Amino acid sequence: MKRNIVTLIVFCLVATGMMAQIDRSEMPKPGPAPKINIGEPKTFSLKNGLKVLVVENDKLPRVTASLIIDNKPYTEKKPGTSSMVSALLGTGTENISKDKFNEEIDFLGARVSFGSESASASSLSKFFPRVMELMADGALNPVFKQEEFDSEQKKLIESLKSNQKDVGTIASRLSSALAYGENHPYGQYTSVESVEEINLQDVENAYRNYFVPENAFLVIVGDIKKRQAKKLVKEYFGDWKKATPPGTTLPQVKPAQYTQIDFVDMPNAVQSQIIAQNTVDLEMKDPDYFPVLVMNQILGGSFGSYLNMNLREDKGYTYGARSSIGASRYASRFRASAGVRNAVTDSAVVEILKEVERIRNENVDSDKLEDTKKKFAGNFVMRLEQPSTIASYALNIETNNLPEDFYETYLEKINAVSVVDVKRVAQKYLKIDEMQIVVAGKGSEVAENLEKVEFNGKNVPVLYFNKETEKIDKPVFSKEIPEGVTVETVYDNYIKAIGGKSAVDDVNKVMMKGSASIQGTVITITRKLTKDGKQIEEVAMQGTTMQKDVFNGQKGYVEARGQKMDYTEDQIQAKKKTAGLFAELKVPEGVELTSIEKMNDEDAYVIQVSENIREFYSVENGLKLATETTVEQMGQTATTTMKYSDYQEKNGVKFPMTLSQDMGPQTLDIKIEELKVNEGVSNSDFE
């Protein structure tokens, strides 16, 4: 590292003199650009490989020390092991018990914490030598005890459980898993199950393997001299045994095959969390790094960015929309995210994609580009207020293989980014055709509209996942049933909706005749229904009966192509509940209101009539919308749905004049052409 001081002029900030008289209508111009100096930390190394960076700054009487072990990331056999390492560090060492350790740190008013490959300490400078000793002891001489292991394992499991309903946690978990793959260290996640598998030995092994000085840096910042720091570090870290962590290879990160919505249902959500992402191959040392920083800043890096101005300030969809692009030696990704209310989830997805398209295809306004560069200059200046910045810059240069003058030339490189560069890197790094749009939200309110999302004239497919990041079939999203709604009220409302009880009571039998067309052939359907639960359905083609389904209230049969099959006992029981006119006049036993689901884009109360039959009643107007029958045939289940629509009045009662039968991918629409009430049906019909 270079030792000389470099003075930088922040040339983005234009210098002009201050005005003597103020004119409110003119925005004041900034004064002469402040000169800034990026200092450099003092450094030294220990024989065991530990590199130490010291930033001396006595403005406040405090010191902070951070130990960072810059190992390559690795895939954990049992995810959560590293969390257990960090939880167990600090629970006792070869020299001091946990209770004494904790008490002394608190007594000194200090903070000490441990990660699986890190540690940090901060305190008033007068207590720092002892605090540093405690941190080193906790990090280097831990004793892992079964008792502490059990306790921390229990806590970790409990806290994992506690996050199960947090929309942000689940969205971030799914997005990581999808971006990197579940075998990648950045994609795997810690589950209750994986934590349950961990044992004390796993923790010991992970610690012994990875908590080693080979790639370790110790950064000390504050009211301390290098000389003092060196003495402390030698004393407390000198005996740390030289060792190298195990070598690892990272699984390949694969892009998505096509742009998709990846949905996970969060029934408690009042906002959907949207993360549109693709992985990128970008390191800090790449020439594209600076154009990418600027491009992201314009797209979603600030309040005035494309994303936020559209989704928040123009549409009012969100409290904030932002984007980010990581740069890493290993793997990183682009992400655009927002929390939006349920009703606008689909629109928000479209607007996010539009803004990504915009920065890919439109030239950025050159004034906007210049303003963005000034923001970088300002941030750069302001970050230097914290002395730790110097250390983190030096650390970045070291760990990311950056040129020595990376930060000295930082603003120069930002300033060199052109309109063309912005568009070029947007096209290169924002992969509009390989984007995963992760949405965690309330399925019953948002999924249907998400399925309709179109972008560039194409429908964006929706894939469904569970909270454990596994791909699943599209679930049925049901809404909560409002308090006070029961089978009785649903049936009552239905009777009211079709004309009221007294009108319905006057109907004893009904005959209806209709026709439908199957592949150009016209078929006629005749239905006869009686109040006491008898029912006939007859299908004919060109005057010839093709199929007949008869139920007389006690037993029944189906006749087709000359073959006659009697109802089974199950069919009889089921038919007793649904056959005939207005079964809803009474509530049979075992009938249950199960959920609210969509039927023809309409919310419907779902009533489970029997194991295989569900009926749907409109939440809005009470009318019966459909009957769904599940049949099992040779081990396969098939569902057919009869939908009712076009209700029209006859004798004071409304009847559906269109019946649509779903049969696999086909729909058979039956239009009722003739409807007779209390005539056209005789008892002999049912024999």
Next chain:
Amino acid sequence: MTKNLFLSAFVLFLTFSGFAQKVEFTEYDLDNGLHVILHEDNTAPVVTVGVMYHVGAKDEAKGRTGFAHFFEHLLFEGTENIERGEWFNIVAANGGSNNANTTQDRTYYYETFPSNALELGLWMESERMLHPVINQVGVDTQNEVVKEEKRSRIDNAPYGKVAYSTGINPYMFDKHPYKNSVIGTMEDLDAAQLDEFKAFFDKYYNPNNATLVVAGDIDIDETKKMIKSYFGPIPSGEEVERVNIKEDPIQEKIVATEYDSNIQIPLKVLVYRTPSMKDRDAYVLDMISTLLTDGKSSRMYKRMVDDEQIALQVLAFARSMEDYGTYVIGALPLGDTSLEKLTQVMDEEIEKLQSELISEREYQKLQNKFENRFVNSNSSIQGIAGSLATYNMLYDNTDLINEEIEIYESITREEIQEVAKKYLKENKRLELDYLPESNE
């Protein structure tokens, strides 16, 4: 200071470090009543300009909860000389950052810039105070944005109703407007009309109801001149009448249950009503929180999380406000622990505070912790600016930025015991079961 730090351009000010702890400031009033506080620190080329208005959620009219915070959003919509949508762009284009926040008692706006943009910051804040544009477009847009903020922060957030007190304050206050939440209700937000916003501005956003703070790399004399130019001509308004509502003491234990659909682990909290943040007792309660839950050797953490393993987490914090405060003690159960068990153990810890003096060692621990906190509290220019404004406006004593530590130092072990006896009474508290709401 060593010269290989970034400070060499400011050699003249190196002597400053001799008084590292002390935040030097000057304060004065303009003729229009605007209170000004200046703090010069040239160690980094950074400046913060902030204006705090003495108006918050507690000043809202009946049926208009959330109004003050909603209004804060509107004041970013533009001014006579700053076009709508340009506020954030101007700040960014000058390398700065900005934000604002609203509490029950006050509203604070600030920008932090490289120090060559000081004048710009003063211009922007004076524009906001003199003639902001308050129109229907802004009201309509920010209405939606504020609702999303509510959903993000509270409705979709685990334990949001405790973190933001919306599940606590309605029980703790009966007459005082602290019973309402800062974010407000959806209905009230929708009901707010344009005229009301304009009237609100005229009533509260006057220089005589505000404190301007400028901190960082400035020259005091030049800054004073600029402040006079930009803020001097702003006319003052009528004196604001402060909320003056006394609550009757809580006489009987309040038992309540709240539900949260975003959680799976319940939370038990005990909440006490406490005096104004200015009251010495509020400082004592702050020390009690530290004693109970700050650090792994704190009483509740050590016993409930570590030794007995009945809690996943424990918490104790004071929510200090100008007229009253609330004091919250709580725990999340671990495993099968019942909420009753948590209450019982918390009660034992409270009784212990009331019946025994804390040990000398614990007392020294508290003092060390507060000294550490004090040193860290003034570590950034932006933070110092906010503290100066707060101490001036809400505590009426700007010197507290340097002297508050002396209050903590003067609190005795006996006082801790007395305050625990005085406030942490079973019949004067809320016992809240905060439970998961089933929705699957």
